[in-house]
């Protein structure tokens with residue numbers, strides 16, 4: 001078996017130890033004579049998998065009974081709609097901080113449901129190089145919530161401190177959750193598609209504070225109501241059982257690596273290696289993102305010409321390094337260094353970058 005150095009933006013690399021554990025369980029989980037995929041979601045075995053996954057989310061985020069963990073389907077993209085459907089009352093306004101494509105999509109869906117205010121927009125001619133500072137956020141009085149995108153997966157920006165708000169903070173943390181410690185209690189709701197830091201695509205994590213859950217709008221279709229899923233412990237309909245199992249195994253691995261502190265050390269080491277390689281050779285590599293907003297998950301940079309960028313991606317592939325091409329809307333190079341990416345892969349990539357620049 002020869003595995004590649006996978007720097008894909010998502011679905012992305014999973015820890016090999018998790019894949020091996022899943023492989024060992026594949027035909028027979030815990031001596032039951034069947035796989036998770038063949039197990040009833042109403043069984044005791046699955047109840048344990050579901051409970052374990054939810055408990056690990058709370059443990060790693062340092063949250064107690066004042067929060068409810070939901071494991072849903074539909075991706076982060078469905079949360080763009082479910083958040084306003086559940087949390088935005090007809091006469092209220094929700095604030096959105098727009099820092100990139102995903103944040104714009106969230107705001108666009110919000111507009112379909114109710115009244116929203118673009119409280120900040122750091123885009124210039126469709127390019128997003130930074131997150132807003134506190135003064136720039138023009139928040140509504142008595143806003144329903146403030147929505148932000150914690151890490152801008154496409155342009156490579158990230159909040160390193162979150163704005164102070166009176167209204168509940170709601171965050172799309174799809175591409176940086178569980179990569180470092182943060183004060184999760186400051187948030188009313190956090191959501192994340194699993195396929196970057198939590199497991200394979202197909203399950204979506206939602207963490208919601210109990211008071212917001214209790215006040216959430218009624219009269220919604222059952223599947224779109226947080227209350228439905230909370231009341232049934234995310235077993236209202238058939239959940240993506242295998243994905244929930246994988247999310248649980250991935251979080252157990254995070255815990256075994258020292259939890260979010262352990263992940264933060266790993267993350268910082270990888271990000272430092274890459275940004276140092278870029279900054280050390282400013283004639284060749286250029287990071288378009290403002291220094292204070294640089295992402296520790298998606299490192300974006302440009303080479304002197306598009307032709308060189310194309311060759312960089314091609315030669316990288318020959319050296320087993322995949323997923324280096326920037327998002328089609330941005331171009332350039334993007335290196336995604338989520339939790340599953342090994343620091344050794346980044347060391348190899350940095351060496352490749354130095355050699356490529358020398359040869360060019």
Ligand SMILES: *Cc1c(COP(=O)(O)O)cnc(C)c1O
Pocket residue numbers: 010074075076077078102149151152153172173174175193194196
């Ligand atoms: C990948 C990503 C999404 C989209 O997630 P889906 O699960 O495909 O809907 C949304 N927001 C952010 C920040 C992302 O990185």
